[in-house]
Amino acid sequence: MEITLVQGDITEQRVDAVVNAANSSLLGGGGVDGAIHRRGGPEILAECRALRADRYAGGLPAGQAVATTAGRLPARWVIHTVGPVYAKSEDRSHLLTSCYAESLKVADSLAARVVAFPAVSAGVYGWPMDDAARIALATVRAAGTRVTEARFVLFGAEAYRVFSDVLARLDG
Structure with a gap:
């Protein structure tokens, strides 16, 4: 698999699936989540509400992922995943790892490339x-x-620089 880095707006990516850093409610929020819901339109929110009414009545747990339509985004699907809140006193890295692994499993189930x-x-x-x-x-x-x-779409020069440095170390 090719790993690419882009500095920009994830809502503008022409891809099969966009991963949303969602909150557990699945009903929109700030940051990436809010941008995806705003640009994607009401179709995304409608599917998220249906998921909340059925499979995820208590919300989507951290580390899990689920797909909806991408609505008006230039993608076919949105894969929503809930990341853990960082805590110095507790190692939650397994949950962050799971966000990416589960998102890829969902992408595979959709045949997203x-x-x-x-x-x-x-x-x-x-x-x-x-x-x-x-x-x-x-x-x-x-x-x-x-x-x-x-494709890692990073908002801002600093995030792009950090991801570039880490990728270079991994390739090293």
């Missing part, structure tokens, strides 16, 4: 960018998947 990922948990959830990048890139690289391109 090109998937755009944000830096899950590295925004308002406070995960240190260097560690978030290491977990994301190592997990995706090690995954047994039919996805042919994992």
Whole structure:
């Protein structure tokens, strides 16, 4: 699988699936989640509400992933995953690892070949960018998947730089 890095807006990516750093409610929020819901339109929210009414009445647990339509996004699907909130006092890296692994499993079930990922948990959830990048890139690289391109779409020059440095170390 090819791993690519792009600095930009994940809602503008022409890919099979966009991964959403969702909150457990699946009903939109801030950051990537809010941007995807705003640009994708009401179709995404309608499917998320249906998921909440059925399979995920208590919300989507951290580390899991589920797909909906992409609505008005230039993608076919949105894969929603809930990242863990960072805590110095508790190692939650297994949950962050699971976000990427489960998103790829969902992508495989959809026959998605090109998937755009944000830096899950590295925004308002406070995960240190260097560690978030290491977990994301190592997990995706090690995954047994039919996805042919994992595109990390990073909002801002600093996130792009950190992911580039971590990828170079992994390639090293």
